[in-house]
Structures are given as structure tokens and as C-alpha cells.
Amino acid sequence: MADRTLTQVSSERLDLGEFGHTLTVAFATVKVVVAHNRYREAIPSGENVIVDTEIEQLRAAGLQVVPFQRSSDSIGSLSAARKALLPISPIYGAEAQQALERLIAVERPDVLHLHNPYPLLSPWVIRTAHQHGVPVIQTVHNYRQVCSSGLYFRDGHNCRDCRGKLLGWPAIRNRCYRGSAAQSAIMATTLAVHRPTWRSVDRYIALTDKIAAHLADYGIPADRIVIKPNGLPDPGRPEPLGEGFLYGARLSPEKGLGLLLDAWRRHPEGALGPLRIAGDGELRHLAERAAAERSDITYLGPLDRAGMTAARRAAAVVVAVPTWEDVLPTVILEAMAAGRAVLGTAVGGVPYLIGNGPDAAGWLAAPDPAALAAALPAARDGAAAAAAASRERYLRHFHPDVLTRRLIEVYAATIADAQRTER
Structure with missing residues (x-):
């Protein structure tokens, strides 16, 4: 951003031409819940890094950010009762819904920004947020609205066998989720159950034009899809080139x-x-x-x-x-x-x-x-x-300065739309 800091951007009149209106808002008063099921730390996750970076940048811009996160690393330490409920957690996740309800009651957020919901949060967090009047944005990092593995890839080749099906039975037959027919059946059922849930999301952030096309094919209206890629912190002036x-x-x-x-x-x-x-x-x-x-x-x-x-x-x-x-x-x-x-x-x-x-x-x-x-x-x-x-x-x-401003604009438009709907 030229000649302005992110803090200055956090309180100004934003021209949201793409969304058809302008908005004057002091973002220091806006509170965002960032919901994410963290991937295991033993396997480096770009998605974890992106979520952490966005939280840091939003706070630097003056927004109030409340993380609502669970980690797959915690599964091994769960009680026997909680482990018994794990198979259905992608569908509902009772503990996460109760915790989110308590958080919303205390924090009264303006918007919930969801990244990965599996396996401990569940897409049900979208319904929970909506029940309490909180609009939801989701950044789409993969193809899991349709594909049980999220990759559109199996057995060494690209695969779209589950597209257009009410239930992704090919995923069950091919054991696409964690190599297990039983877990694949649960995930395929989760995707079927939550088709209306995903279509209720207030605004989607597609990382690329191809993800936008994937969402459109899924039935999401174009006016609820925004293309905004991920960014990473600037490490500073590059070191001299190495070799190879x-x-x-x-x-x-x-x-x-x-x-x-x-x-x-x-x-x-x-x-x-x-x-x-x-x-x-x-x-x-x-x-x-x-x-x-x-x-x-x-x-x-x-x-x-x-x-x-x-x-x-x-x-x-x-x-x-x-x-x-x-x-x-x-x-x-x-x-x-x-x-x-x-x-x-x-x-x-x-x-x-x-x-x-x-x-x-x-x-x-x-x-x-x-x-x-x-x-x-x-x-x-x-x-x-x-x-x-x-x-x-x-x-x-x-660069984060470019992309954080873009994200702030998405928040502004989503909050304004929700406020207009309430009126």
C-alpha cells in the first residue's frame, strides 16, 4: 500500500465497488472470530502458517481477533468418552458447538471467519454462528465441499468421480479419506449433510480463479465469491542467490x-x-x-x-x-x-x-x-x-499489506450486508 499504514486503513471510508456500496467504519471496534482446526504440527502445514499470518496482520491493522481453534494433535489426549464421539465430529462436533456458543455470548463478534473445520470443529459452526446472528466467511483451501480427501486426486491421478452426486459413494468404494472405507463413509455423509450448510455461507474467499469456478460449479452465486489469494510476511531484502x-x-x-x-x-x-x-x-x-x-x-x-x-x-x-x-x-x-x-x-x-x-x-x-x-x-x-x-x-x-486491506474490505461488505438484512 502506498503512503498509508494498515492502522490508517482500519478506520476510513472504504470504497467497496465490487460489492456495490461504500462503508464508513472504525475497524478498531470490529471483532472477528477466526475458526480453524489446525493440522498436525509434525507435518508442515501451509494452511496453519496462513491462518497465523492473517491473525497477526489483522491485529496489526487494528481489528480485534478472537481465535477459535482446535488441533488435530490433541486427539491422542482426549478422554475415552470424547474419543468415542470422534467418528461423528466432522458432522456435528458437540463440544465445539457448545464452546462456540459460549464464546459468541461473551465476545459478541461481528463476523466469523472459518478456515478448516475438520475433524474437530465441523461445518456445524456455520449453523451455530448463524443461530446467534453472526455472518460467516470461509476461505476455501481445498475441494472438500465435494471431495472427501479435498484433493480431487486418488491413486496417482486426478479424480472428480464424486462431483454432482448426492452421496460420494466413489469415495467410500475407493477409501479416499485416510485409506478407510468407514472414515470415508463418514466424510461422504458429512458432505451430503452439510450441502445446505455450505450454501448458507455469507461470503466465500476463493484463493484463485479455479477455486472460484469450483464454488460456482457447487452452486454458490457469483456475488458471494471473492478472489483473494494468501500472503506471507515479508522476510525483507532477499539474500544473494545460492545454487541449484x-x-x-x-x-x-x-x-x-x-x-x-x-x-x-x-x-x-x-x-x-x-x-x-x-x-x-x-x-x-x-x-x-x-x-x-x-x-x-x-x-x-x-x-x-x-x-x-x-x-x-x-x-x-x-x-x-x-x-x-x-x-x-x-x-x-x-x-x-x-x-x-x-x-x-x-x-x-x-x-x-x-x-x-x-x-x-x-x-x-x-x-x-x-x-x-x-x-x-x-x-x-x-x-x-x-x-x-x-x-x-x-x-x-x-504482500500482506495488499492482501490484508483486501480482507478488511471483505469483512466490511459482509458485515454491512448482514446489518442491512437485519433492518
């Missing part, structure tokens, strides 16, 4: 490790410089085997946030090559903020992030080994020029 490539992701089939290794092996050993692989998961053995076979590949193992920052600093290009319709890979945002070029596959939200033309943050390749192999030398040779463009693209489109 960094791949950092969960080592699972949809993240493209096998694709990358296939493409890499099409070049002579050492021709592309070093490739460092960070992460953990079911395909860890592929990373370990590749590192044992070739001197230009190093497996770093799972890294915490500080470790990933150091690995990114040591690289010239960050590789993000999902084969599923990845919504908005945080690893790309982190690379752009750090002034590192990105080589990505042309799927999901990756093209939206990287862009095209002279201000692109890097290169796109089709998700097949030959196309990716052809793009690797271009990325090696053009890393310095693309790195500068990557940083500039982050500052213009994904």
Missing part, C-alpha cells in the same frame, strides 16, 4: 517427487547443479534412493521452518511440481517472498502464482517428465533474472 534447486514438500504422490526425479534423471549427473530434497512422507524412500544413486541429489530430511529458510537461501530455484490441482502452494509464496525463482507445473493455482510474461516469477511446465526435463536447463540458466521478477511479483500481488 530446492524441492520442499510432503513426500506424497500428488506433490510430484516421482515426476521431478524422472525428469532429473534425463540429464547427466551434475549437469544441472545440485538438487536438494526436503520433507517426509510415504515416498521418502524415493528421495533416499535418489540421493544414494547420484552425487548431485541430497536428501535433507524433514525440516522445520528455520531449516526450510536456510535451505531456500542456499538455492537459486525452488521447484514446486504437484500433479494434483494444488490450490495455492505456500512453498511458491515463500520462494517469491525470498526472491527465488520458481519452476512449477501448470496445474491448479500454480500458474496463478507464477504468472506469465516478463514479470513471471519463473517457469511453467506440463506435469510430465519430458516437459519438466526440458524446463530444468532454462531454470538453471535464468535463475538470476527470474529471481528479481519473483520478488517484485510478491510485493505487488501477495
